[in-house]
Amino acid sequence: MAANKLNIVILAAGKGTRMYSNTPKVLHKLAGQPLLQHVINAAKQLKADKIIVVYGFGGDAVPQAFTHEQITWVEQKEQLGTGHAMLQAAPYLDGDANTLILLGDVPLISIENCQQLISKTQALGLLTVNKANPTGYGRIVRDASGVVQAIVEHKDASEAQRQINEVNTGMMAVNNGHLKQWLSQLNNQNAQGEYYLTDIVAMAVKQGLTVASEITNDEASVEGVNSKPDLAALERVYQRRNADKLLLAGVTLADPARIDVRGELICGQDVKIDVGCIFEGKVTLADGVSIGPYCVIRDAQIDQGAVIQAYTHIDQAKVGAKSIIGPYARLRPGTDLSEEVHIGNFVEVKNSQIASQSKANHLAYIGDATIGKKVNVGAGTITCNYDGVNKHRTVIEDEAFIGSDTQLVAPVTVGKGATLGAGTTLTKDAPPNQLTVTRAKQISLNWQRPVKKK
Numbered sequence: 001m002a003a004n005k006l007n008i009v010i011l012a013a014g015k016g017t018r019m020y021s022n023t024p025k026v027l028h029k030l031a032g033q034p035l036l037q038h039v040i041n042a043a044k045q046l047k048a049d050k051i052i053v054v055y056g057f058g059g060d061a062v063p064q065a066f067t068h069e070q071i072t073w074v075e076q077k078e079q080l081g082t083g084h085a086m087l088q089a090a091p092y093l094d095g096d097a098n099t100l101i102l103l104g105d106v107p108l109i110s111i112e113n114c115q116q117l118i119s120k121t122q123a124l125g126l127l128t129v130n131k132a133n134p135t136g137y138g139r140i141v142r143d144a145s146g147v148v149q150a151i152v153e154h155k156d157a158s159e160a161q162r163q164i165n166e167v168n169t170g171m172m173a174v175n176n177g178h179l180k181q182w183l184s185q186l187n188n189q190n191a192q193g194e195y196y197l198t199d200i201v202a203m204a205v206k207q208g209l210t211v212a213s214e215i216t217n218d219e220a221s222v223e224g225v226n227s228k229p230d231l232a233a234l235e236r237v238y239q240r241r242n243a244d245k246l247l248l249a250g251v252t253l254a255d256p257a258r259i260d261v262r263g264e265l266i267c268g269q270d271v272k273i274d275v276g277c278i279f280e281g282k283v284t285l286a287d288g289v290s291i292g293p294y295c296v297i298r299d300a301q302i303d304q305g306a307v308i309q310a311y312t313h314i315d316q317a318k319v320g321a322k323s324i325i326g327p328y329a330r331l332r333p334g335t336d337l338s339e340e341v342h343i344g345n346f347v348e349v350k351n352s353q354i355a356s357q358s359k360a361n362h363l364a365y366i367g368d369a370t371i372g373k374k375v376n377v378g379a380g381t382i383t384c385n386y387d388g389v390n391k392h393r394t395v396i397e398d399e400a401f402i403g404s405d406t407q408l409v410a411p412v413t414v415g416k417g418a419t420l421g422a423g424t425t426l427t428k429d430a431p432p433n434q435l436t437v438t439r440a441k442q443i444s445l446n447w448q449r450p451v452k453k454k
């Protein structure tokens, strides 16, 4: 295209009636992110100088969901058609730029297709696709030599035009000077009483300008979400494509159809992932990490050779190299485990650091604790970190042994090499290297069980 500057307008004012939801359509999530976020990400990848989003249904809910992005927001109060939507954006378009028009409900856009379209376009260019069933779409009308003449909307099309399989994806590139002029000439004299953006094609042709076109063969990349079945279908496409990328990069997936990545999953070499796992936010799996079935892992770093066993939940935590976690373990925010730590079934860890080779293998709660090296935390141990108002820390020094069913009433410290007898309720610090026992001495009495009264 002639001018260098690129504006991107994202049309996102539609209600999405067939979603049957109070949430504006573009805020529904695909791979854990709003549909519109996917489109904004594409716009950023295309290095847009300005991103304009036309919003409408749902009011400020849409802009409020994207305060983290640099967007020019334009409200379209009434949805009178795609041409009307662009008319609202027109005052914000740069004079010396070209505009790429994207749709807020088409999340799997291909960057390559957009770049191709932009580079082919002089005044106006269309991204089109051939559909086996083109019903509902605007048809691309070409003359005998294949030159684009017009787009005719389905409802306005003749029987002959309805036989055309090539349709408008809604994505276009256009020179701003022309665009502003054409938009001012739109009317709504058509079957739907809408201002059709697609009418600008015939206007360009009438002026003797060539309308460029890029035909994509990747249908999913131009598919819009109109309903929950559409959303579910595109989610599967996204997940499958992502799984294939992981496989190609050398990750072993037990089943590429049974992994969900809702964010960024970074994998080293020889990573294995069993079925049913969900990864959210940013998750890093270092070389040789193995993830068992049905784990949910969010914003976490798992270091070399660690093994995460079935049904483990990890959220905002770090797992050290060669550690073994689970099955059924729960690592909550602020968990930082060093190398070779073992966290077993039904053990919950929160806001705690655990140094190398320490173990908590069964049924424990470790919250707000600092645990040294080679500590053994017995089954049923609980850090009583909360007094009903404030949180307090528990410190367990290296090589301590915490007997089963111990309560550590924080703030409290267990000294290096200390042993706590089973069933200890520790309310004062335990000295290093000694055995501390707080339970009553065991006694045995002659005693008769009560008998039932008649």
Ligand code: UD1
Residues within 6 Å of the ligand: 011, 012, 013, 014, 015, 054, 076, 078, 079, 080, 081, 082, 083, 084, 085, 103, 104, 105, 136, 137, 138, 139, 151, 153, 167, 168, 169, 170, 195, 196, 197, 198, 224
């Ligand atoms: C439009 C095209 C059609 C194309 C189809 C692809 C026109 C007239 N028709 O159809 O050629 O095949 O897309 O899906 O452009 N929107 C607004 N404001 C409005 C109307 C729509 O922001 O007033 C937005 C919607 O939120 C949506 C997009 O524009 O993201 C397309 O609107 P939609 O109603 O789905 O498409 P059609 O107009 O039916």
Ligand code: CA
Residues within 6 Å of the ligand: 224
């Ligand atoms: Ca549509």
